Amino acid sequence: MSEPVLEIRDLRKSFGALKATDGVSLELRPGQIHALIGPNGAGKSTLIHQIAGSLKADSGSIRFLGEDISGLDMAARARLGLARSFQISSLAQEFSALRNVMLAVQARQGSSFRFFRQVTSDRDLTEPAMAMLERVDLAARAHVPAAELSHGERRQLEIAIALALSPKAFLFDEPMAGMGPEGSKRLTTLLDGLRHEAPMLLVEHDMDAVFALADRISVLVYGRIIATGTVDEIRSDPDVRRAYLGEAA
């Protein structure tokens, strides 16, 4: 089996007495979509924050492409190739959709300390950015400020920004949250195609999407992973059924 792209060992994070992450170990391998599911408050977002670098873990290690990234800040981790989306869309609100993506293209291309060439006429930025918007079906809305996009369009824009980074791994925190059934279906097809570009750690509540997409699933409850396995293994695991899937499964 190939080396894991992302390898988390015994990660711990407490907020006071609350153990939000309680000894989590996790591996993300090339070509995989690894879904992270669990009830509300299980610590899924907290885990994503620690991997992306917006929260510091109390202990444990996070290795990415064989390198320990625990000491790096969010920007440095992103430069290494970790692309994240946010549970609640986080965009440059005044910028158009296109300029939001252009920012990612500019970051990927290297230095932002260029002071003269105008970005709006810079085809090295606009063309790749437009191509990403086309991939998420947002090209028609390229020049609309992010603040004026619909909720679903903002979710699509988050994905386009992540794509523009040409990352080595995706961290998606509930990309389908708040999207209608039609939008979820389209996004599922899009994410399905991404596994060949980079593996994906996917936090998602939409079980149809999770079962359709995931190669592996880990179930997080009260900060601990209670089960990891293939879709079928998870579906039939009695602990998981009790803790999470309940009567719905």
Place this chain on the structure above:
Amino acid sequence: MSRETTVNLLLALLLLGAPLVAAGMGEPFYVTLATRVVVLALAAVGLNLALGSGGLLSFGHAAFFGLGGYVAGILATHAFNGEPLFAGIPATTSMPLIWIAAVAVAGLIALPIGAISLRTSGVYFIMITLAFAQMIYYFAISWPAYGGEDGLSMSVRNAFPGVNTAKPLPYFLICYAALMAALLLFRVVEGSRFGSALQAARQNGIRLAAVGIAPFNIRLVAFAASAMITGFAGALYADLNRFVGPSMLSWHMSGELIVLIILGGKGRLFGPVAGAMIFVFFEYVLGGITERWQFFLGLILLGIVLFARGGLLGLLSGKPRHV
């Protein structure tokens, strides 16, 4: 041409035309008044880079304004007395050299101030920039070699090759050219990759970090560049008044620069220009009627903050759009 561009052009022409007419009518006082508008606008263009584009509410930009002024004053004093500056370095009365020195000093001091202040945000950033500026202010007051509380008078205006700077109109034109150059630079930088990153840092620093650009580095460079422009304006201001004193460094000055930007329109290219025009106009017209002109200026500021967030330029040219 967008409406804002038209308004900007009209403001630029008005600011150039009025002193030309005044000079033609033999009214040098109004030329000097216009020069005051231009220099204050230039100082505020500097602050606008940090405050408008970067969202960094520096309440300490008087430090850089005053430092630029003191560089001009100190160099001129040494040159006038025929003393070397220190370690045998000769002083100078050449404006271009003084400007380079003023810009360099402002930038060099801004880097450590920014590096410390930018670790905070919000109210703490405002307070820490204020604290640094006040430290420099009290330092200037307690340093008798350069006038202390009384400040430094310069007996003649510094020299610019081929121009008689002692006359109001040529000096106005020098300052006007400097302002236009700074505005051009501001416009270009704002549209560049750096400018995009800076504006994104204001709108959403987390988003910027998530694509791999560290907001701190972007903000620090912007803060230093902003201080350099304001420092340049300080050098021009000292030569305009042929005087530099601690008042240039005081927090009133920092506040005035912020007021100029709010009056004119925060983050707008010509916001500082419109703001300085309104400010000096009221200072002169209302100041001629009542000593309490700042009370009325306060009312106007209140009206703008409540009803016209975009300042004068927002009223004249509508919402800005980033496409």
